[in-house]
Amino acid sequence: xxxxxxxxxxxxxxxxxxxxxxxxxxxxxxxxxxxxxxxxxxxxxxxxxxxxxxxxxxxxxxxxxxxxxxxxxxxxxxxxxxxxxxxxxxxxxxxxxxxxxxxxxxxxxxxxxxxxxxxxxxxxxxxxxxxxxxxxxxxxxxxxxxxxxxxxxxxxxxxxxxxxxxxxxxxxxxxxxxxxxxxxxxxxxxxxxxxxxxxxxxxxxxxxxxxxxxxxxxxxxxxxxxxxxxxxxxxxxxxxxxxxxxxxxxxxxxxxxxxxxxxxxxxxxxxxxxxxxxxxxxxxxxxxxxxxxxxxxxxxxxxxxxxxxxxxxxxxxxxxxxxxxxxxxxxxxxxxxxxxxxxxxxxxxxxxxxxxxxxxxxxxxxxxxxxxxxxxxxxxxxxxxxxxxxxxxxxxxxxxxxxxxxxxxxxxxxxxxxxxxxxxxxxxxxxxxxxxxxxxxxxxxxxxxxxxxxxxxxxxxxxxxxxxxxxxxxxxxxxxxxxxxxxxxxxxxxxxxxxxxxxxxxxxxxxxxxxxxxxxxxxxxxxxxxxxxx
Amino acid sequence: xxxxxxxxxxxxxxxxxxxxxxxxxxxxxxxxxxxxxxxxxxxxxxxxxxxxxxxxxxxxxxxxxxxxxxxxxxxxxxxxxxxxxxxxxxxxxxxxxxxxxxxxxxxxxxxxxxxxxxxxxxxxxxxxxxxxxxxxxxxxxxxxxxxxxxxxxxxxxxxxxxxxxxxxxxxxxxxxxxxxxxxxxxxxxxxxxxxxxxxxxxxxxxxxxxxxxxxxxxxxxxxxxxxxxxxxxxxxxxxxxxxxxxxxxxxxxxxxxxxxxxxxxxxxxxxxxxxxxxxxxxxxxxxxxxxxxxxxxxxxxxxxxxxxxxxxxx
Numbered sequence: 001x002x003x004x005x006x007x008x009x010x011x012x013x014x015x016x017x018x019x020x021x022x023x024x025x026x027x028x029x030x031x032x033x034x035x036x037x038x039x040x041x042x043x044x045x046x047x048x049x050x051x052x053x054x055x056x057x058x059x060x061x062x063x064x065x066x067x068x069x070x071x072x073x074x075x076x077x078x079x080x081x082x083x084x085x086x087x088x089x090x091x092x093x094x095x096x097x098x099x100x101x102x103x104x105x106x107x108x109x110x111x112x113x114x115x116x117x118x119x120x121x122x123x124x125x126x127x128x129x130x131x132x133x134x135x136x137x138x139x140x141x142x143x144x145x146x147x148x149x150x151x152x153x154x155x156x157x158x159x160x161x162x163x164x165x166x167x168x169x170x171x172x173x174x175x176x177x178x179x180x181x182x183x184x185x186x187x188x189x190x191x192x193x194x195x196x197x198x199x200x201x202x203x204x205x206x207x208x209x210x211x212x213x214x215x216x217x218x219x220x221x222x223x224x225x226x227x228x229x230x231x232x233x234x235x236x237x238x239x240x241x242x243x244x245x246x247x248x249x250x251x252x253x254x255x256x257x258x259x260x261x262x263x264x265x266x267x268x269x270x271x272x273x274x275x276x277x278x279x280x281x282x283x284x285x286x287x288x289x290x291x292x293x294x295x296x297x298x299x300x301x302x303x304x305x306x307x308x309x310x311x312x313x314x315x316x317x318x319x320x321x322x323x324x325x326x327x328x329x330x331x332x333x334x335x336x337x338x339x340x341x342x343x344x345x346x347x348x349x350x351x352x353x354x355x356x357x358x359x360x361x362x363x364x365x366x367x368x369x370x371x372x373x374x375x376x377x378x379x380x381x382x383x384x385x386x387x388x389x390x391x392x393x394x395x396x397x398x399x400x401x402x403x404x405x406x407x408x409x410x411x412x413x414x415x416x417x418x419x420x421x422x423x424x425x426x427x428x429x430x431x432x433x434x435x436x437x438x439x440x441x442x443x444x445x446x447x448x449x450x451x452x453x454x455x456x457x458x459x460x461x462x463x464x465x466x467x468x469x470x471x472x473x474x475x476x477x478x479x480x481x482x483x484x485x486x487x488x489x490x491x492x493x494x495x496x497x498x499x500x501x502x503x504x505x506x507x508x509x510x511x512x513x514x515x516x517x518x519x520x521x522x523x524x525x526x527x528x529x530x531x532x533x534x
Numbered sequence: 535x536x537x538x539x540x541x542x543x544x545x546x547x548x549x550x551x552x553x554x555x556x557x558x559x560x561x562x563x564x565x566x567x568x569x570x571x572x573x574x575x576x577x578x579x580x581x582x583x584x585x586x587x588x589x590x591x592x593x594x595x596x597x598x599x600x601x602x603x604x605x606x607x608x609x610x611x612x613x614x615x616x617x618x619x620x621x622x623x624x625x626x627x628x629x630x631x632x633x634x635x636x637x638x639x640x641x642x643x644x645x646x647x648x649x650x651x652x653x654x655x656x657x658x659x660x661x662x663x664x665x666x667x668x669x670x671x672x673x674x675x676x677x678x679x680x681x682x683x684x685x686x687x688x689x690x691x692x693x694x695x696x697x698x699x700x701x702x703x704x705x706x707x708x709x710x711x712x713x714x715x716x717x718x719x720x721x722x723x724x725x726x727x728x729x730x731x732x733x734x735x736x737x738x739x740x741x742x743x744x745x746x747x748x749x750x751x752x753x754x755x756x757x758x759x760x761x762x763x764x765x766x767x768x769x770x771x772x773x774x775x776x777x778x779x780x781x782x783x784x785x786x787x788x789x790x791x792x793x794x795x796x797x798x799x800x801x802x803x804x805x806x807x808x809x810x811x812x813x814x815x816x817x818x819x820x821x822x823x824x825x826x827x828x829x830x831x832x833x834x835x836x837x838x839x840x841x842x843x844x845x846x847x848x
Binding site for chain 1: 564566567570571572573577578579580581582583584585586589617618619620625628629632684687688691692695698699700701702705793794795796797798799802803805806809810811
């Protein structure tokens, strides 16, 4: 996912906060969770809809994921675990058979059946729904009911990433009969939804608040939660106000933590700040089809001209890790860790070196320098990375102007097939615990068009072949070998300058425990195991 | 009078047509692809983008799009939000009560502060009370709403813990609502005290120097009776004009205040829509606010006649 909602901060106190959080969590974990209590969660915007079809963002997801559940889920360490499906068979490269649990009921007591599952998935896939997660169904041919508790998904071509889709909102199950009775206002205030999750929709006043209450008949009570009686999401656009709420106790948790207020949060004795390495990459992407960025020497020269060490030290501080030229950060080595780690050591070093930068530029198509434009929004991290590159480029005779656009324009240009920029500054993360999600959608040529995320407009047949080959395999070792070859191509060609690998951030009152943020937090039913500390 | 009102409404029609076209055109000048906005700003298949463009007529020329929108708007349907997938008219209806409460309370606070301030300042012209009132008014006018708002939150919620930092309070509980709205309403209302109290004071001051006030005083009437009975009503005319304008300012001011205080009224709807390029909501709310402005102007003109029977309408 693009980082549209991610708010980052830059403070040296963050590391201290992680330590504090660890200490604070220790006694909390020892306590026995008990039912009861309410948590107020601050949201910066209204949610798009109470509908998994439109839950693909950092505001809507932390609401919907506590209500609707998928066939699978991501457990600790982002491992795929069973959820509404008790097991998955994968008899051949194109077939996935989901065996559904038979003890799951919707909030209204109706048992969940294969019909509901087939209906839900077909709805996400249908272009007419215009679901935000429709793209995940790109390689799906058909979704069929085998019997009352079995569903078969057939792919049109092998797709290694499909295995994760049922653990996202694109695998969430809603009740077919309820949808058909509420066609006009499903997912909206008044219509709501009918799902199976630990919390059900209790109240929704437009623009003010959304209240969820505990599902007393939750099928998976054996695993612990849900404990909280209520989750009360309040829409508070001004982040200062939310942070004041954290201090007064009016706000219990907050995901989208603003940059400038972290130091205030750290002084507050009643909250815990959680930071975790993520799959995100902050990047300055060259439009590799625009001259002179089609010349690899120009791209390499600019990479050497980017003073990453200084950027991390003065802007990112502890809110992210130093990056290498690969789009696969170490946190994303979820399988075949040894192979990834060995490859990491061989990645070319593009550390700040103006002499190398000048030498490369001298051999390039534009030895005397040139002028180009970088597109960014006013986000603190992105703007500062632009300024850092601008300074380095100037030193080797390249003039880079900064074109500051509104956030929404940056977003639409990101997905605009015309690629109307020389350089674009943004961030990317896979939505799956798989390095392929940080390679294929952003570097395969098929994603350069409208709606695609190949922001570097990078077109390399060798890379395309490697990526599509690995995607057709299912053996992790074989896939990793191909992905590492792809990584070699990218780290040589540098379509992006990776400025840092940012972290994900979560703040929760100390009176609560039971959730630790992880890279793909936005797919988590995070409140399920949250409880009040006595 | 009635024919005057009908005539005024008739004059409003062409204004609205031009306004709606300008609003529609301006919104569509933004260099943002609405289909991408509707697809959630995420990776999307071509088929999904095509389905979205067809459904919202984005594949048609802009004039045709405008006519579709204008036709629906005439029947009170302002279209569907690109981002929140809800009907814009319903959203305005849902969010209006909170904004009205906020505007009403802010207006009352404005009156409750500026009337006494202006009256005392006029009655004791040139004294320390007059100067103090000027200074207070100046401070109030100089501090932007979001500044007084945040300062209020920091003082009354963060440090003192007296008032809630955000939200509108439980809709069934009047006390809770008052506690929640008093700070945003004060931030909004005090901003206007300068304008209303200065206008009121100078208007009153002028009237107090008029011949008939001297006559009234000469008749031996007490100062209070002269001030409140004879001078006040005549001094009110320019004040009414200003108050009408101020209601307009308040509508605009809610945008900032609701954002700061997490009040989900019309103002925060507008801010959110602008930030997320939600064209139908921007168009719908702008049109709605424009209609409200025009209605307020009409109301002010009618009020003139009530206050001053000499004013005739044709």
